[in-house]
Amino acid sequence: MLLAFDTSSAAVTVALADPVSGNVLGSSTTVDALRHGELLAPAIAEVLATAGVGVKELTKIAVGTGPGPFTGLRVGLVTARTMADVLGIEVVGVCSLDILAKQSSLALPVAVATDARRKEIYWALYDGPAADGSRRRLEGPAVDKPAEVAHVLAGLPVIGRGAVLYGEVLGATATGASAGSAAGTIGAVGDEPEVVEYPSAEVLATGVVTGTLQVTAPDPLYLRRPDVTMSGGPKSVLPK
Amino acid sequence: MSENEPLILGIETSCDETGVGLVRGHTLLADAIASSVDEHARFGGVVPEVASRAHLEAMVPTIRRACETAGVKPSDVDAIAVTSGPGLAGALLVGVAAAKGLALSLDKPLYGVNHLAAHVAVDTLEHGELPKGAVAMLVSGGHSSLLAVEDITEGVEPMGSTIDDAAGEAFDKVARVLGLPFPGGPYVDKAARDGGDRAYVTFPRGLTSQRDLERHRFDFSFSGLKTAVARWVEAKRRDGEDVPVNHVAAAFQEAVCDVLTRKAIDACKDRGYEHLLIGGGVAANSRLRQMAEERCAAAGIAVRVPRPGLCTDNGAMVAALGSELVRAGKTPSPLGLPADSSMPITTVLN
Numbered sequence A: 001m002l003l004a005f006d007t008s009s010a011a012v013t014v015a016l017a018d019p020v021s022g023n024v025l026g027s028s029t030t031v032d033a034l035r036h037g038e039l040l041a042p043a044i045a046e047v048l049a050t051a052g053v054g055v056k057e058l059t060k061i062a063v064g065t066g067p068g069p070f071t072g073l074r075v076g077l078v079t080a081r082t083m084a085d086v087l088g089i090e091v092v093g094v095c096s097l098d099i100l101a102k103q104s105s106l107a108l109p110v111a112v113a114t115d116a117r118r119k120e121i122y123w124a125l126y127d128g129p130a131a132d133g134s135r136r137r138l139e140g141p142a143v144d145k146p147a148e149v150a151h152v153l154a155g156l157p158v159i160g161r162g163a164v165l166y167g168e169v170l171g172a173t174a175t176g177a178s179a180g181s182a183a184g185t186i187g188a189v190g191d192e193p194e195v196v197e198y199p200s201a202e203v204l205a206t207g208v209v210t211g212t213l214q215v216t217a218p219d220p221l222y223l224r225r226p227d228v229t230m231s232g233g234p235k236s237v238l239p240k
Numbered sequence B: 001m002s003e004n005e006p007l008i009l010g011i012e013t014s015c016d017e018t019g020v021g022l023v024r025g026h027t028l029l030a031d032a033i034a035s036s037v038d039e040h041a042r043f044g045g046v047v048p049e050v051a052s053r054a055h056l057e058a059m060v061p062t063i064r065r066a067c068e069t070a071g072v073k074p075s076d077v078d079a080i081a082v083t084s085g086p087g088l089a090g091a092l093l094v095g096v097a098a099a100k101g102l103a104l105s106l107d108k109p110l111y112g113v114n115h116l117a118a119h120v121a122v123d124t125l126e127h128g129e130l131p132k133g134a135v136a137m138l139v140s141g142g143h144s145s146l147l148a149v150e151d152i153t154e155g156v157e158p159m160g161s162t163i164d165d166a167a168g169e170a171f172d173k174v175a176r177v178l179g180l181p182f183p184g185g186p187y188v189d190k191a192a193r194d195g196g197d198r199a200y201v202t203f204p205r206g207l208t209s210q211r212d213l214e215r216h217r218f219d220f221s222f223s224g225l226k227t228a229v230a231r232w233v234e235a236k237r238r239d240g241e242d243v244p245v246n247h248v249a250a251a252f253q254e255a256v257c258d259v260l261t262r263k264a265i266d267a268c269k270d271r272g273y274e275h276l277l278i279g280g281g282v283a284a285n286s287r288l289r290q291m292a293e294e295r296c297a298a299a300g301i302a303v304r305v306p307r308p309g310l311c312t313d314n315g316a317m318v319a320a321l322g323s324e325l326v327r328a329g330k331t332p333s334p335l336g337l338p339a340d341s342s343m344p345i346t347t348v349l350n
């Protein structure tokens, strides 16, 4: 059995799939940006129990590698790595923006933009879907201020939470279509906006089984250096 | 050691050490550590995001190393213990998630334990069963406390603690003033041992005046001491004189150890306890160990300090506390166990 999960966004998403057919046997998604560490393990246990699958029946683990807020992202990665190591099974990573791109049903090239906090987005550009449903990543993943990359995303439907948060900035230079505040896609020319805010573990699972998502090592895509507050030299304590 | 006792794996990630320990009963089987201290040294302190990244990379290799050392397979493990808090939130989260991954995969119970109680429980690995009724002095990078401990699995009762800097923090700050590397404790200790004259200067002993004792009998204060050392050193430098690093280190250390041991013994007397346990990174200090031995012997108190390697953060201490909790039949933690960065010292198990 293939166990898939992603903790790179505000959602904790888990799915279990048949490793041959890719059929999803169970899944769970909870949106709570601050409790990844608390939610993931119980969600895995519940998905397994509901499907009647024992942990020893797992044959592979797939995990979203971000980019995403570091603290939550690491919860998924360290869980995947330790589980796979003690179970003696394979673990693969998938760029979380690739998962989002695959979630779009649009027959067009798309951009993915997610919330990178600090008024920035994680983003990537994708080709239109191939016959098997896979999408080639053309640029990214990268992290930037929305206004600085708006011209790169111009004219493309934008998938993901970034479209919700920065619809106006991104949409203004996109197709000019109105940015739906609840929708996760803007600028879908003529179409109803899609709601694709967070990566789905179901899509991750089937994409890995069918080979329509590109797999990597389960390593984090941080894209930013760690914040460091340099401490200066000792302060003078003598009266001036 | 009894082969029948459960095998406990302990994980520690509250600060900059990724520790994985394996313990059966009171027997230490493995204590694997990966440290990111070198990555922090140039910043003069621990950088939380750097520590968290290092924990993620070190986790699986450290678990493997512990199992290899102990000659066990992960599937032999009977329970997983992990530091649930207190500590750096992002760092704790990596250890807690890894522990859950193990508990899930091995279908074994999970115990989310208090890091500070683990600093006390680690002594079981060296000196066996903890005495029923003891004062524990916890002196580390973030804490300096006197605790009354009847039964570590039931909880601890705080008697007093620092009102400003922790003892280890004072060591680290004074080391910086003296131009010694980070973390400073071991370097101050070494400088003092290398011919330092403890009586070269007399630095202040915080909260020991009669007036302070009325309100702060079992509390500590090291901030005034640190400032006194800094002033003394700066005045020398201003006057163009050499700073005798070894002497200053020895005199500073003397002041810290004097106050710590005096108050710890007073706490034992107050409670009528005949045992003093010392734990935490500063318990590795050679002068503190020596002074505690001498003064406790004179006061008729048995003192227990684990060997220096077990005083600083490690996974074995977490496994040791886990082992006590399992033996006491405590209820395991839920899989929803949080990383609790400000876990109170009175909570042993989350």
Ligand SMILES: Nc1ncnc2c1ncn2[C@@H]1O[C@H](COP(=O)(O)OP(=O)(O)OP(=O)(O)O)[C@@H](O)[C@H]1O
Binding pocket: B014, B015, B086, B087, B115, B139, B140, B141, B142, B143, B167, B168, B169, B171, B172, B183, B184, B185, B186, B189, B280, B281, B282, B283, B284, B285, B286, B311, B312, B313
């Ligand atoms: N030989 C020594 N003499 C004095 N201090 C020492 C010695 N060895 C280590 N230390 C100090 O111990 C501290 C580290 O101890 P420890 O690892 O227990 O602390 P921590 O885990 O950072 O803090 P806490 O346990 O409170 O969360 C540092 O401040 C270090 O300088």
Ligand SMILES: [Mg+2]
Binding pocket: B115, B119, B140, B141, B280, B281, B312, B313
């Ligand atoms: Mg510690």
